Amino acid sequence: MSFVETEERQALRAAVAELGAKYGSSYYVEKARAGEKTDELWAEAGRLGYLGVNVPEEYGGGGGGIGDLAAVCEELAAAGCPLLLMVVSPAICATIIARSGTEAQKKHWLPRFADGSVKMAFAITEPDAGSNAHRITTTARRDGDGWLLNGQKTFISGVDEADAVLFVSRTEDQKGNLRPSLFIVPTGTDGFTFTPIDMEIVSPEKQFICHLDDVRLPYDALVGDEDGGLLQLFAGLNPERIMAAAMGAGIGRLALGKAISYAKDRQVFKTPIGAHQGLAHPLAAAKIELELARLMGQKAAWLYDEGDDMGAGEAANMAKYATAEAAIHCVDQAIQTHGGNGLTTEYGVGMLAGVVRLMRIAPVSREMILNFVAQHSLGLPKSY
Numbered sequence: 001m002s003f004v005e006t007e008e009r010q011a012l013r014a015a016v017a018e019l020g021a022k023y024g025s026s027y028y029v030e031k032a033r034a035g036e037k038t039d040e041l042w043a044e045a046g047r048l049g050y051l052g053v054n055v056p057e058e059y060g061g062g063g064g065g066i067g068d069l070a071a072v073c074e075e076l077a078a079a080g081c082p083l084l085l086m087v088v089s090p091a092i093c094a095t096i097i098a099r100s101g102t103e104a105q106k107k108h109w110l111p112r113f114a115d116g117s118v119k120m121a122f123a124i125t126e127p128d129a130g131s132n133a134h135r136i137t138t139t140a141r142r143d144g145d146g147w148l149l150n151g152q153k154t155f156i157s158g159v160d161e162a163d164a165v166l167f168v169s170r171t172e173d174q175k176g177n178l179r180p181s182l183f184i185v186p187t188g189t190d191g192f193t194f195t196p197i198d199m200e201i202v203s204p205e206k207q208f209i210c211h212l213d214d215v216r217l218p219y220d221a222l223v224g225d226e227d228g229g230l231l232q233l234f235a236g237l238n239p240e241r242i243m244a245a246a247m248g249a250g251i252g253r254l255a256l257g258k259a260i261s262y263a264k265d266r267q268v269f270k271t272p273i274g275a276h277q278g279l280a281h282p283l284a285a286a287k288i289e290l291e292l293a294r295l296m297g298q299k300a301a302w303l304y305d306e307g308d309d310m311g312a313g314e315a316a317n318m319a320k321y322a323t324a325e326a327a328i329h330c331v332d333q334a335i336q337t338h339g340g341n342g343l344t345t346e347y348g349v350g351m352l353a354g355v356v357r358l359m360r361i362a363p364v365s366r367e368m369i370l371n372f373v374a375q376h377s378l379g380l381p382k383s384y
Helices: 007-033 039-047 066-078 084-100 103-115 229-265 277-305 309-343 352-358 366-377
Strands: 120-123 139-143 146-157 164-171 181-186 192-197 207-218
Touching (some): 007 039, 039 103, 066 084, 066 277, 084 164, 229 277
Parallel strands (some): 139 164
Antiparallel strands (some): 139 146, 146 207, 164 181, 192 207
């Protein structure tokens, strides 16, 4: 692993940054506040091949790895356009289908992931399960030559703009530990309904409660094995954490950029406020924390792309934890640097606070990451 990205990765970042600057924070926030979607940006990113950089070439993608997709996600976030569905659709869903799907599923879905013409949501969290995936009660049972699904999911992102949802369930005869079964459910399927959750987050992508009431699916809606096990699921969850870390890094860069620009221009006592160590040192500390977190994210992506799923799991969890903390520090210090202006709409800093605070909770809470590190990295007894 090199600590310097390849020329190809750097060129990808530069091109995506240029696209992001074309839209910018004002576009993203205006769409969010108007209850609209970022369809124009998504479509252009897909047309330029950025959404499909990790899709195999034989299915119309760029043939790169999760590190390339994470770079795209980070640069768009740094430009003020943190696209949450990038974490879900091309990262989780496309990766799972590329690894575990049938040839027919790959040919149908992967080219459409690659060009951005399809969006797929991902549904694992349930109201009574929370972080304990083994308590999942969404159930699939064989029914003739197909499946019948029943259950409920919550905090599912972007269902209203998705063409389908990849549901995590268990088959009817499963007892004890979860051996996940994954099903692609088109959003227009009979018996599938979804209700928005009111959130205090400024984002074009909404959260939903999903209900499956005797949803009938053909047999080939199943992705992978009927009892595929957790490795099949983690094929998508490790990229999810890597992408969440990339998005956090981008938002941290965005906040720091705003703070630095303001600190250079704002004068109160005959010199720019950035000359005062009371503001300069906290911004420098935030920069250090952010760069350290970015390095762990790049390590996690490298391990994943090298096929080391266990190593990537540890690094991805650490990267997600570190980047969430760093992004929160960056945004908080950016608000402090702006003073009262940090909470005005004009400067676009205050609205970032809710977004980065969510990163301590989702897609996996920092407490569950600490549990993982304590058990798997330190060898301590399991406490939950």
